[in-house]
Amino acid sequence: MALTDDAIARIRSMISSGELPPGARLPPEPQLAAQMGLSRSGVREAVKVLESARVLDVRRGDGTYVTSLAPRLLLEGLGVAVELLRDDTLLEVMEVRRMLEPMATGLAALRMTEARLDELRHILAEMRAAADDAEKLIGFDTAFHHTVVATTGNETLTSLLDGLSSRTLRARVWRGLIEGNSAHQTIDEHHAIYLALRSRDQLLAQASALIHVNTSEAWLRTVLAAQAADA
Secondary structure, eight states: OHHHHHHHHHHHHHHHTTSSOTTOBOOOHHHHHHHHTOOHHHHHHHHHHHHHTTSEEEETTTEEEEOOOOHHHHTTHHHHHHHTOOHHHHHHHHHHHHHHHHHHHHHHHHHOOHHHHHHHHHHHHHHHHTTTOHHHHHHHHHHHHHHHHHTTOOHHHHHHHHHHSOHHHHHHHHHHHHHTTOHHHHHHHHHHHHHHHHTTOHHHHHHHHHHHHHHHHHHHHHHHHHHHHHO
16 A cells, blocks of 8 residues: 555656646556556556546556546545535535535626526526425536536536535435425525526625525434434
8 A cells, every 4th residue: 555655646746747747648557667666566556546536547458648637527526425424524514515605606696697597597497396306306406506606617616516515415405395395495595596696796696695505504404403313
């Protein structure tokens, strides 16, 4: 493991320094191992780890390349990690969302296009039609918030919030809302965000998003408390 860690560190250093920029092809394994003064097995394992992390792209029969290193690739694993979090730390995720999502929504209000607004209007109509179907609501909720945050043009922020808003987290909130007969209220909160975005009102969009995240967090607390009581 020490040799593998060393090989990972060396390859990352080569990428960070620009010696291996995005899209560059790595030297063949024997040459790379000799260049770093490490065993081929250590280099091989390092490449596997960095491939899993979307830093490297191994193309069978062609070679190994540095990926684009785009945020959407490098942060892809965040959603998987959130899915594995325990109940008590899910509330920490909601706290992070509360810090980031309203600010992102406020920024989106300044950059929102008519085409994006039409997308949101369509998603809202679908949400209202599926008000009692948790599975459909999860998909529409994901699409709504992704569309809003993607409007900022900040790929890192979009990837972070996509990862923090995992399907498991959304499912728990929406099932709790439906069971508590509060799904329509939350859909109305989405509509309020849409209206603020349409008016290009940054502060109103930010406030509307904050109210919505607070509602989601409150329902998640309710659901987790009920599960703990049943246990």
